[in-house]
Amino acid sequence: QDFNKKNLANKAVIDQRRRLLDEWKAWRESVEERMEEEPGYKTADQKEEDGGEVIE
Amino acid sequence: MRPVLLSGHERALTQVKYSSDGDLIFTVAKDQIPSVWFSANGERLGSYSGHVGAVWTVDVNPDTTLLATGAADNTMRLWNVKTGKLLKTWEFESSIKRVEFSPDGRQLLGVTERRQNVLPSIMVFDIIPDVDAEQSSEHALRIICDESKATVAGFSYNAKYIIAGHEDGTVTQYDGKTGEYIDNIQAHEEEMQVTDLQWSPDRTYFITSSKDKSAKLITTDDLEVLKTYVTDTPLNSAAIFPVKDYVILGGGQAAMDVTTTSARQGKFEARFYHKIFEDEIGRVRGHFGPLNYVAVDPTGKSYASGGEDGYVRLHHFDRTFFDFMYEVEREAATGRL
Numbered sequence: 001q002d003f004n005k006k007n008l009a010n011k012a013v014i015d016q017r018r019r020l021l022d023e024w025k026a027w028r029e030s031v032e033e034r035m036e037e038e039p040g041y042k043t044a045d046q047k048e049e050d051g052g053e054v055i056e
Numbered sequence: 057m058r059p060v061l062l063s064g065h066e067r068a069l070t071q072v073k074y075s076s077d078g079d080l081i082f083t084v085a086k087d088q089i090p091s092v093w094f095s096a097n098g099e100r101l102g103s104y105s106g107h108v109g110a111v112w113t114v115d116v117n118p119d120t121t122l123l124a125t126g127a128a129d130n131t132m133r134l135w136n137v138k139t140g141k142l143l144k145t146w147e148f149e150s151s152i153k154r155v156e157f158s159p160d161g162r163q164l165l166g167v168t169e170r171r172q173n174v175l176p177s178i179m180v181f182d183i184i185p186d187v188d189a190e191q192s193s194e195h196a197l198r199i200i201c202d203e204s205k206a207t208v209a210g211f212s213y214n215a216k217y218i219i220a221g222h223e224d225g226t227v228t229q230y231d232g233k234t235g236e237y238i239d240n241i242q243a244h245e246e247e248m249q250v251t252d253l254q255w256s257p258d259r260t261y262f263i264t265s266s267k268d269k270s271a272k273l274i275t276t277d278d279l280e281v282l283k284t285y286v287t288d289t290p291l292n293s294a295a296i297f298p299v300k301d302y303v304i305l306g307g308g309q310a311a312m313d314v315t316t317t318s319a320r321q322g323k324f325e326a327r328f329y330h331k332i333f334e335d336e337i338g339r340v341r342g343h344f345g346p347l348n349y350v351a352v353d354p355t356g357k358s359y360a361s362g363g364e365d366g367y368v369r370l371h372h373f374d375r376t377f378f379d380f381m382y383e384v385e386r387e388a389a390t391g392r393l
Binding site: 018020039040 | 160214216260277301332333382383384385
């Protein structure tokens, strides 16, 4: 019985983390979309394509 | 994690900053002499002499040519990073508690302290990113913080906003161009000072730490509190990792542990939390006094903490640190392949 309880608790934790991770990703996507309108803003991916944050 | 001790300061550390490529670490302390070190091995490269009071704050511009400092001698100063030469001194009527360059390095802000008959403020100066240029003595912007003095402040992405943390636990958003007040939230407990504000790499969100024993992750545009990290000790500093979803918090109760100087390792800890899940992952002990500042290498290779004990502890991460993933993170990562 204890074992079952523990498994249920673990599942609850994992479900919660999965939800938080999805929520975070959705928020980041919405920010990156909105930021495209900002002059000069580059997403992390774009920076990578440019060969990192090159300064000069 | 292999710790390197940067010993050279004679008094409590106040702020620690990495250069944008992570090669150099700039440190300031109550001993008046800002220093620069190689992050790879902790070797001291040089220092910047001129301040005649405790140095509270430091920042370096994006191309690592100009260093800004603020001190208890009521001056904000600009230095040539490479030569150590003093380039400019701005004088005020009170201490400078925080300095920060805008993301493009063309503006510099200084947070001034409250004093009798002197209102606390955030002063903004235009900066010419050239070590040979004559910098302006006149401020471009002055924001008076008459409700509650600002303790920390910085520029958002594109310097669109200036965000400040205050003595009363609130966080304010100002227009970056006009200085106009836009919004204010009670981010931390009332009358619990905001002690630090550090940005995410793209400055669309930031983290604040407070004496209320918590740190908060807040959005730049809406000042929405996304995450709360709860600890059991007053916090002095908080930083966001660039390559992993972690945050690192530093603080400590000053009076606890006064007799540990004989011990090989102090009991004051840097605390790691998962940025998204808000739970504590681990602690790194070592300091003999509260951690006054924590900074993360923008390339993610190391972190540094500055302590009340006068030491900077520099930790390079092991491979296992980067490989570690929560079950659901691994699941999401493999799902993408």
